[in-house]
């Protein structure tokens with residue numbers, strides 16, 4: 001039973017990248033960072049982000065936060081040896097990645113185990129000094145690196161200071177110096193060298209020099225302006241290890257790892273964790289989302305929503321408004337939720353406009369949804385989408401957008417409303433209540449149809465289609481008696497001048 005279940009397991013049932021029934025596995029041998037920005041904790045997160053299994057051997061426990069390192073407790077070497085043996089004797093490890101090796105004896109124990117249990121690749125991040133400037137290893141370790149560990153390494157990833165230390169503190173001031181350093185370090189034995197140029201002064205770009213013993217490659221990335229760089233070295237090395245474990249070539253593993261770190265830094269540049277100078281970043285490119293979503297969740301309380309504005313590109317054209325101008329006018333006019341319904345926009349223009357509109361909406365605390373285009377919603381991190389019966393199925397949209405985003409679904413019958421609820425929608429759009437010119441070939445359901453759906457729906461209902469100042473009161477009274485009346489006053493005030501039209505959100509308060 002167990003065997004057949006294991007055989008059936010595939011990527012659909014796990015987050016891990018499974019290849020030929022094998023789970024890629026990285027073992028990290030490193031120090032623990034109590035602040036979780038670097039060290040073992042960063043390695044675990046990086047491997048998880050690359051969908052690779054990660055086991056751990058802890059060499060030291062540091063008391064550390066975003067201010068600095070307050071204390072270091074080195075593990076006894078026997079216990080490091082015991083951890084190594086536990087993992088290596090039982091599990092199939094593809095790649096070993098090393099971080100903080102706080103004593104020569106621990107380094108020796110590691111080399112001994114690597115000889116006994118050979119692995120596919122060894123990635124050495126020669127951690128010496130913390131980002132806050134705390135010296136994490138003594139000078140004796142340098143001999144250990146040069147004499148024992150580097151000859152076994154497939155790649156070593158020193159920053160400028162570490163490369164300099166490995167070369168008897170030769171000063172490194174330029175990319176040309178980095179190339180020379182890479183070549184000299186290569187002569188110490190590792191198959192590949194990546195000298196990281198992030199600390200090089202006076203450079204707009206981040207240039208890392210990669211040397212494989214034959215060719216030099218200058219790998220360039222934009223310098224991300226952020227305080228949240230704590231743990232980038234550990235993360236880069238773990239990412240390289242993870243990609244190697246998946247079967248990548250060395251150069252491709254380095255490129256993928258660099259791009260991942262750059263993206264994570266950019267994504268996390270405004271995160272605020274801790275009060276110190278060097279913050280951690282988000283390995284899953286999601287913390288920012290979560291922060292926004294909790295903000296969004298506060299906003300998506302249907303009881304707070306009365307007026308729903310939907311943009312219309314042809315109306316905007318007619319009135320000479322940009323999408324952003326229409327959205328600003330809508331929220332200034334009292335819209336409590338906005339949908340961008342841009343049927344003829346080019347994708348790139350749509351994404352750009354959506355980003356601008358999102359900023360406007362966020363400044364007013366108003367959620368912004370995207371009509372039809374899940375890709376655009378994802379690209380600009382909108383608060384959700386509105387989909388119709390022939391658009392992306394609700395369940396699929398939910399699985400792509402995650403549990404926190406708002407999903408609205410158009411429904412013309414109680415059955416569709418029931419299905420939308422089952423599929424995980426947050427509200428339904430119901431129409432056309434009256435005939436509309438804005439949507440071609442749209443069946444009108446009338447007030448009776450709307451009332452029937454409102455009675456059946458377990459989800460909040462948005463009434464749409466041909467609703468204006470003259471008939472909004474009737475819609476509310478007859479079909480949606482629970483919606484408070486004052487919504488009408490600002491609901492349609494700005495309609496003609498906005499180029500976007502407004503709808504009423506019904507909060508279904510059935511107890």
Ligand SMILES: Cc1ncc(COP(=O)(O)OP(=O)(O)O)c(N)n1
Pocket residue numbers: 308310339341371372386387388389391408409410428429430431439462464503
């Ligand atoms: C709030 C709201 N309700 C209904 C719709 C219509 O969506 P759909 O049926 O997908 O039609 P299009 O808007 O895509 O033409 C809506 N957009 N918003």
Ligand SMILES: Cc1nc(C(=O)O)sc1CCOP(=O)(O)O
Pocket residue numbers: 410429430431432433435436437438439442464465466467501502
């Ligand atoms: C986008 C849309 N959906 C509808 C539906 O019935 O699902 S009616 C509609 C157009 C609503 O525009 P107006 O308020 O200008 O009639």
Ligand SMILES: [Mg+2]
Pocket residue numbers: 371372386387388391
């Ligand atoms: Mg649609």
